[in-house]
Amino acid sequence: MENNNDLERYWELFDCLGLKRIINVAGTTTSLGSSVCSSKVRSAADNAMQHFASIHELQAIASDRIAQLAGSEAGCLTASASAGITLAVAGCITGLDPARAENLPQRPGEKCEVAIQLGHMCGYGAPVSQAIELAGATVVPVGQATQAADYQLKAALGPATAAAVYVISHHAVHYGQIPLKRFCEMCAKAGVPVIADAASEYDLRGFQAAGADLVICSGHKYLGGPTAGIIAGRMDLVKAAYLQNLGIGRGMKIGKESIAGTIAAIDQWLERPHEAIRRKERETLEAWSAALEGIDGVTARIVPDPTGNPIERLQVDIDAAQLGLTAAAAARILSEQDPAIMVRSHEVDLGYFQLDPCNLIPGQDALVAAAVSGLLREPRQSEQPSSEEHSARNAGARGYLEWLNQKS
């Protein structure tokens, strides 16, 4: 992000397209464009857009870099992590048989079941089960929403099982699930490869150490690359996933500019001063916390990431009765300001929103502090929307239905 440190220039970029200005304190959110790229990543993509390249050769170079990043035998890139899940499942179904790859999704053959704990069948903007089914697979849910037991997983694995999917996410049910290591041990015993969806995770090595055969990650989240999906893991399965590009993977293809940009993003990630960034983010969180002190009905505290990523956020708990404003309404009002302050709001139903510092452009931290404390110190009760209107659950679909209505 070193080239974006001119806040004025950042705002000008919005003006080019007549876009509403945004400060992203939500995290690496797809609906906001996930992340911003460094000059190194941007120029790698820019270079690639100016020459031809053998895509297989580029992907082979990416494989080496992914291997370094994830400690895996091999890797390949696709359009997104969601595409990565689909192609990984498809590869587990077809192996290295191109004829079988061309038969997907309609004729996957007998061995096409994919086991997944019911508590992992979440949505990340789209249902994870659908990403699996796009490959022609049949989803076999394991357990109930909040509990999965060994015997239930064991019963789900059989001769028709092509793979098992394990989701690491704040969206997944976070209790009552089988731990990854035991999940992988049981699957290995049954000869079933495990695909770990770690789209939003920092450390891909841990999942393989726990026994995952393939790990899926987004290139555009913490890595700060262009939009891309990373498939890392066992050589034979990576090759089988890559083979899908002659079939269902075609509609999920990644271009040379994104491959080159992701390679640069991985290189930069491997030498990023993670500790120094953490310290800077901690300072920001403490400054925000101080700015929200002494407001009746508002409690701010620094919380760790729920899936163990080495990042922290400021959680702003709101006692709606005392403050006269719900967390959901506060999030909506902040999102309607100029610049829009987009907070992390997927849990507003529980009475809080969070501020995530990972995507801040230098200079924006003070703007966020002023906007949030300004609103919470003088909540405007008349602006409370109805509960239906501000439900985070409905917001996603409404955006997709109404996107053109906003333009008059």
Ligand SMILES: *Cc1c(COP(=O)(O)O)cnc(C)c1O
């Ligand atoms: C973001 C996310 C995805 C989807 O990633 P894309 O690269 O945007 O397709 C899938 N799974 C999880 C757990 C995620 O957090």
